[in-house]
Amino acid sequence: MITISAISEIFPVLMQGIKITVTVLLASIVCGYLFAFIAGFCRLSNNVILRKFTGLYVEVFRGTSLIVQLFWLYYALPILFGIDLGSDFWAGVLAISLNYGAYMSEIVRGSILSVSKGQTEAATALNMSSFQRMRLVIFPQAVRMMLPEFGNYLIQMLKATSLVSLIGMTDILYYGDILRSSNLSQAPTVYLLVLVFYFILALPLIFLTRKMESISKKGVASE
Amino acid sequence: MSEPIVTFQDVHKSFGDVKVLKGIDLEVKPAEKIAIIGPSGSGKTTIIRMLMTLEEPTAGDIIVDGNNLWKMEKNGKTVDANDKHLRAIRGDIGMVFQHFNLFPHMTILENCMTAIIHVKGENKEKAKKHSIEMLEKVGLGDKLDNYPSQLSGGQKQRVAMARALVMRPKVMLFDEVTSALDPELVGEVLEVIRGIAKDGEMAMILVTHEMDFALDVADKVLFLDEGVIAEQGSASQVIEHSKNERLQSFLKRFRS
Amino acid sequence: MNNWNWDTFFEAFPLVLEGIWITIGLTVACYLFALLFGFVWTFLRRIPIKPINWLVTWVMEFIRSTPPLVQLFFIFYAWPMVPVVGFAMDPFTSAVLGLGLHFSTYIGEVYRSGIDAVDKGQWEASTALNFSTRQKWTKIIIPQAIPPTIPMLGNYLIIMFKEVPLASTIGVVGILQMANNYGAQNWAYLEPLTIVAILFLILSYPSAILIKKLEVKMNTRFDKKAVVNSSSSKGAV
Numbered sequence: 001m002i003t004i005s006a007i008s009e010i011f012p013v014l015m016q017g018i019k020i021t022v023t024v025l026l027a028s029i030v031c032g033y034l035f036a037f038i039a040g041f042c043r044l045s046n047n048v049i050l051r052k053f054t055g056l057y058v059e060v061f062r063g064t065s066l067i068v069q070l071f072w073l074y075y076a077l078p079i080l081f082g083i084d085l086g087s088d089f090w091a092g093v094l095a096i097s098l099n100y101g102a103y104m105s106e107i108v109r110g111s112i113l114s115v116s117k118g119q120t121e122a123a124t125a126l127n128m129s130s131f132q133r134m135r136l137v138i139f140p141q142a143v144r145m146m147l148p149e150f151g152n153y154l155i156q157m158l159k160a161t162s163l164v165s166l167i168g169m170t171d172i173l174y175y176g177d178i179l180r181s182s183n184l185s186q187a188p189t190v191y192l193l194v195l196v197f198y199f200i201l202a203l204p205l206i207f208l209t210r211k212m213e214s215i216s217k218k219g220v221a222s223e
Numbered sequence: 224m225s226e227p228i229v230t231f232q233d234v235h236k237s238f239g240d241v242k243v244l245k246g247i248d249l250e251v252k253p254a255e256k257i258a259i260i261g262p263s264g265s266g267k268t269t270i271i272r273m274l275m276t277l278e279e280p281t282a283g284d285i286i287v288d289g290n291n292l293w294k295m296e297k298n299g300k301t302v303d304a305n306d307k308h309l310r311a312i313r314g315d316i317g318m319v320f321q322h323f324n325l326f327p328h329m330t331i332l333e334n335c336m337t338a339i340i341h342v343k344g345e346n347k348e349k350a351k352k353h354s355i356e357m358l359e360k361v362g363l364g365d366k367l368d369n370y371p372s373q374l375s376g377g378q379k380q381r382v383a384m385a386r387a388l389v390m391r392p393k394v395m396l397f398d399e400v401t402s403a404l405d406p407e408l409v410g411e412v413l414e415v416i417r418g419i420a421k422d423g424e425m426a427m428i429l430v431t432h433e434m435d436f437a438l439d440v441a442d443k444v445l446f447l448d449e450g451v452i453a454e455q456g457s458a459s460q461v462i463e464h465s466k467n468e469r470l471q472s473f474l475k476r477f478r479s
Numbered sequence: 480m481n482n483w484n485w486d487t488f489f490e491a492f493p494l495v496l497e498g499i500w501i502t503i504g505l506t507v508a509c510y511l512f513a514l515l516f517g518f519v520w521t522f523l524r525r526i527p528i529k530p531i532n533w534l535v536t537w538v539m540e541f542i543r544s545t546p547p548l549v550q551l552f553f554i555f556y557a558w559p560m561v562p563v564v565g566f567a568m569d570p571f572t573s574a575v576l577g578l579g580l581h582f583s584t585y586i587g588e589v590y591r592s593g594i595d596a597v598d599k600g601q602w603e604a605s606t607a608l609n610f611s612t613r614q615k616w617t618k619i620i621i622p623q624a625i626p627p628t629i630p631m632l633g634n635y636l637i638i639m640f641k642e643v644p645l646a647s648t649i650g651v652v653g654i655l656q657m658a659n660n661y662g663a664q665n666w667a668y669l670e671p672l673t674i675v676a677i678l679f680l681i682l683s684y685p686s687a688i689l690i691k692k693l694e695v696k697m698n699t700r701f702d703k704k705a706v707v708n709s710s711s712s713k714g715a716v
Contacts, residue, residue: 063687064679065641068655072676075668079482121277122324122383126338126390127314130306136337140328155544162546166648173549180556187557188565195545195553202544 006189013179014190014197017172021201024089024161024171028096032157033150035101040108054105061102067163070095074167092164100157107149111142147216151209155202162198172197226289228253228315228393228426229274234283236269243269245450247283251394256420256427258437258458261447262473267430268321270447271396274428275318276309287312288393314342317392321399323379325371325386331358332367335386343390357385361415377408381415388419395419397429409433416440434477438462446470484670491671495657499678502653505574506640512579513586513639514632520587521594539584548645551577555649574646582639589631593624630694637686641679654678 042054061069074091115138123133165174176194180187231249235242243266251257259267272278274285276292285292294301295308326334335354339345345353358364361381371379380400387395397416401409413436420427420440431437437444437458444461446454454467462474523535542550554577559567568576597620605619647656658671 059684060676060680063684064676065644065655067644067647068672068675068679071655071659071668072672075662076672079669116324118320118322118324119326121275122320122326123338124277124313125275125316125318125320125387127310127342128338129310132341136341137326141326144328159544159546159548162548173546173552176549177552180552184556185560187560188553191549191553191557194549195541198545198549199541206540206544 003189006186007193010179010186010190010193013175014172014193017170017175018197020164020169020171020174021161024092024096024164024169025158025201027089027093028100028157028161029154031093031097032100032104032153035097036104036108039101039105040112043105043109044112057098058102058105061099062106066095066099066160067166069099070163070167088164088167088169091167092161092169096157096160096163100153100160104146104150104153107146108142111145112138114145115141144216147212148209151205151212154205154209158198158202158205225253227251227286228288229428230284230286231270232284232286234270234273234285235281236266236273236278237281243450244280247452249445249452251426251428253393253426254424255443256429256441258429258431258441258444259447260431260434260437260444260473261453265447266450267447268398271318271398271428271430274394275316275396276313288315314390315393316396317387317390317394318396318398319380319383319387319400321403323371323376323383323403325379325383327371330368330370331363331374331382334371334382335389338386339389353389354385357389358382360388360418361385362411375408376404377411380404380412384412384415384419392425394426394428397427397431399430399432401431401433432477434462434474446473448473484667487665487667488670488674491658491661491665491667492674494661495654495671495674495678498652498654498657501571501651502640502643502655505571505646505651505653506636506643508571508575509579509582509643510636510639512575513582513635516579516583517586517590520584521590524587524591539587542581543584547578547581547642548648550581551645551649553577570646570650573649574643574651578639578642578645582635582642586632586635589628589635590624592631593628594620596627597623627697630690630697633686633690633693637683637690640683640686644675 039054039058042050043058045051070092073095074088077091119137119141120133123137128136161171162173165171165177168174172194176190179190227250229249229251231247234244234247236244247270249270259270261267269278273280274287274292280293284294290312291304292309292312293304295304296302326337329337332351332354335358336347336350339350339353340347355364355367358367361384363378363381363385366374366378366382371382374382384400400416401412404412413433416427416429416436417440419425427440429437429441439458441458443455444458445452446461446465446467448454448469454461454465454470456465461470465471520535520539524532524539526532526535551574555568555570555573558565558573601619601623602615605615610618644653644655647653647659650656652660654675658668658675661671662668
């Protein structure tokens, strides 16, 4: 049964994992958005090779499982290229951010393409250079369209961080598993608490997402 | 007579297999006001879009202030213009669009200021001052901090005009600027254009369906039909005294 | 350091491939469960009692924003320990329940968007024709609400296919677990994991293209009205 004493016993143990979960999440968010923008822009580039190469990256990472990518990076990268990522940390962060970067790059690309052609024409008529057109006119509008989806992916990335326990990182779930294996009868309380931990971490992201949705509704073309 | 600021020499334009323009010759003198009329699909808009560098001509030359717009010299050879070349020349030209194309993420003031700052390199204070002056001129001095979505169609189009005017182009293009407006909002926009025309120094090319307005403002009217200029002359010559049958039947539809 | 080894690759290939039926079978089972249970959520959310509506919304939000991996562990390890109602299940069944439940919350939202997109006039017309509530749903609303969502539902099939290897963590022996087993025995993970990746690509990429085509077809047929957020297939974990 869930008792106060059980919770007070389990809670501090799980707390130890919070730091890793949050660190992996933050690093993945930063790298994920970075990959998304780089890949999104590369797919719009005039350079055919760059476009095809990025397309390959996006399709491979969207076409396979995150958990497979995680294991692959964890086991294979050091063997194949002699690259030692230094720690499980980077294998985890890279897997999550490359995976979600691939998904989000499609949002970046789609949003930029969906800014109306009239905007580019108006900017041209004001004699802006192609870089200025992107920076001052197209991109600021595209970002507003990206926000709601970007918000959704924050929560997806939070959920994804739980996978790093599988490569031995000491996150919340890792400590949960340890507690479970030491006392199986405690398992319901342990995993329920783990879920609550994740949900508490998700709450600010949920509200942020709603905020992003409302921002994105403002300042959009109404023609 | 002064040198023309814009010259079209046998300009052709096709979209795929469809020939839209079949040899356009045209001269625009500084400060001259030209109205282009004609049935829809006759290529009126295409003419000014090529001048604004939004479409590339299939053949022929467009000369702006002595420079070939779509061609440039490179290593002694004539080649297609690159973006840098286009940019150097199209600063003389401004355009107002049928659907306004205001930047929805910027306030009215920012819509006007952005290009002067980033394209012309004016400092922010000056840019702001000029923009406010121009917006006051079109009667929107009280809307500076509004966003385009908060304005009526007529107001949007006036902002679009202020945005183009503040760049001080030598030639201003108007692409059916009243056809996306509700009828009761047309007047305020035409009034602003009339005011600009009276100022005088800027050449204007207006693609329009407003015949009375064309008659009033334009020094010269072109009737475009099936990809060629079928009739041209002073406004009263073309609109009131032409013998061209297709022009007559075209006008009838607007005068009923 | 051993590098890429083709002998290992060809030796591991048939072994890993053996797991494909489990992987596919689990995908289909989870998907069917999610499709059915999605209706339950849609139904629950329509109960017009404020506290219930609020509760259902937050339960769905809870399931959706916590990791399916933890939910899987909860069902497999913890559920048997729950007093009175708990009972043990084999890994396959646990995976069907765990992943199926997680994704049913997404599927429920898809149904809801489809229902919301049905024109209000259709409700009024069916009332005017004196249909019973049951008939309204089965004859008028659902036949219009579901077809436009088919591409989105298809996207979720592909997403779930890519989530199914999570079940290897509780011992469902699909292709990923086959590869892990091979790796553990021969201390060679690179080749078998690459095989798993290739198998996923081979199966999911053509399906994604198929669904894109279906989407275009549906869009033209249904005049784009009910397709919400269609172009981006979400990557869920």
